[in-house]
Amino acid sequence: MMPERKNERDVITYQTFTKDAVYHIEKGIRGTIRTNLQKYQPDAFDELQEVIVHGAHLLRSEELQTYQMPPEHVLENMGTKYSDFISGVVRTERNRGTHYELLFKDTTSSDFSSPEKSKDSIKKIELFRPFAPIQHVRTETISPSELIHFVLPLSGRVEMFTHFIGVFLNSAVGLNDENNHVNTNSVYLSIVYFGEGIETIRAILQKYVASFPGFTNYRILVGEGEFSRGKGLHKGIVTPLGPEFSSFDHGLLFFIDVDIGFTKDILDLCRSYTIPGKSVYYPIVFSMYNPAIVGVPKKKKKKTDSSDEDDDENEDDDSHKKKNRVTMHQDFGYWRHFGYGMTCQYRDDYLKVGGFNLTIEGWGMEDIELYRNYVSDNYKIVRAPTRGLVHYWHEKKCDPNVLAKPQMLACLKSLALNEGSQVALGLTLFKERMRERQRSAELQREGKDADVDL
Numbered sequence: 001m002m003p004e005r006k007n008e009r010d011v012i013t014y015q016t017f018t019k020d021a022v023y024h025i026e027k028g029i030r031g032t033i034r035t036n037l038q039k040y041q042p043d044a045f046d047e048l049q050e051v052i053v054h055g056a057h058l059l060r061s062e063e064l065q066t067y068q069m070p071p072e073h074v075l076e077n078m079g080t081k082y083s084d085f086i087s088g089v090v091r092t093e094r095n096r097g098t099h100y101e102l103l104f105k106d107t108t109s110s111d112f113s114s115p116e117k118s119k120d121s122i123k124k125i126e127l128f129r130p131f132a133p134i135q136h137v138r139t140e141t142i143s144p145s146e147l148i149h150f151v152l153p154l155s156g157r158v159e160m161f162t163h164f165i166g167v168f169l170n171s172a173v174g175l176n177d178e179n180n181h182v183n184t185n186s187v188y189l190s191i192v193y194f195g196e197g198i199e200t201i202r203a204i205l206q207k208y209v210a211s212f213p214g215f216t217n218y219r220i221l222v223g224e225g226e227f228s229r230g231k232g233l234h235k236g237i238v239t240p241l242g243p244e245f246s247s248f249d250h251g252l253l254f255f256i257d258v259d260i261g262f263t264k265d266i267l268d269l270c271r272s273y274t275i276p277g278k279s280v281y282y283p284i285v286f287s288m289y290n291p292a293i294v295g296v297p298k299k300k301k302k303k304t305d306s307s308d309e310d311d312d313e314n315e316d317d318d319s320h321k322k323k324n325r326v327t328m329h330q331d332f333g334y335w336r337h338f339g340y341g342m343t344c345q346y347r348d349d350y351l352k353v354g355g356f357n358l359t360i361e362g363w364g365m366e367d368i369e370l371y372r373n374y375v376s377d378n379y380k381i382v383r384a385p386t387r388g389l390v391h392y393w394h395e396k397k398c399d400p401n402v403l404a405k406p407q408m409l410a411c412l413k414s415l416a417l418n419e420g421s422q423v424a425l426g427l428t429l430f431k432e433r434m435r436e437r438q439r440s441a442e443l444q445r446e447g448k449d450a451d452v453d454l
Helices: 042-064 158-173 198-209 229-238 243-248 265-273 319-323 347-352 366-376 405-419 422-453
Strands: 015-017 021-023 034-036 085-093 097-105 122-129 135-142 148-154 187-193 218-222 252-255 260-262 279-281 284-288 333-335 343-346 380-382 385-391
Touching: 015 385, 021 385, 042 085, 042 097, 042 122, 042 135, 085 265, 097 265, 122 265, 135 265, 148 158, 148 229, 148 265, 158 187, 158 198, 158 260, 187 198, 187 229, 198 218, 229 347, 229 366, 252 265, 252 347, 265 279, 265 343, 265 385, 343 347, 343 366, 366 380
Parallel strands: 148 187, 148 252, 187 218, 279 380, 284 385
Antiparallel strands: 015 021, 015 085, 021 034, 085 097, 097 122, 122 135, 252 343, 260 385, 279 343, 284 333
């Protein structure tokens, strides 16, 4: 008897954690998407603090072994410290134990002439607690210079594309302290465009890129026929980048949509959690609700020790980011746990598992089939809530004349969940009922007044 094929339900989702908070798709008893552990779960807070300190200690011990014995005051400032911790992911398997992956700034990198020793390098350390003391699994240095090939399928959506290209250039290309563009050679953007309006898209792209001198790593490809996300992504993946990028044609991919916003942190996570032939990264996106229903977040008050810190912001010092700041709070969005469209994976792995099902037309289902292929082929899948990745709300149409039944059901589910939280939708319903009652009461009063006049 053939074993049952694995699917997305067989994957244990990771939780993302920082020094003081955990981001989780299960809302729990308090109904939040983010938990301040020190305030609400002190035992869990102590556990993660132990893991972070243990990881920093292991990295520091490894690093100090490479030095000749320096003076004591120099030694104190060398090596990885707790303050260098960036973020991590964690998950527990019931019959094995708890697995942690931690990212630290690589403060020991001094040989900047080597791509592996850039000043922006990251140290990734894997730890495992098999229902016993923590065990060290491995340590890696993540190079910030590895090229990430962004692939964007597109049809129309001019206004949204204008916003996207601004986010892409500010976050993926970016500026350093000397006002120089730092990632001109480590990111590449392929746009696969379907339908009319390609010249408008080209003009917008060239206008924005003009403000980022030195960045030429982009192209626009023409998609054939009606829009198909899978076909568009596939064309961007298999079309060679050109002679100067021939070494990257088997490299790291990032599948993205035009209604996605991201911070520069996503580049580090993409490089850290994706390993050729072994693992793929499927971040869980924070999806914004309809602002017409849930409203707009009020300006954040200054925090006090007694304030509730369950909300969060994917903010950056860059003025563009401040302008497009998103408040990550359960009243204004949710973790899109059923979405598998945003992913980092290597081109060779994509082809190895069979790529997208190109017979699928229209919206949806191509991404979940690819995800299931990775699950069936026993790839390690790092899937965790990611605070630096946001899906902006937009109107959605589910056309039964175009979509097959499974696609139609998925589209309707997404449409319903995107409108607002249960509380917001309930209040909207109750407000409408209250208006109806008020109108009814007013009509009754008018009727009584009319009876008196007669």
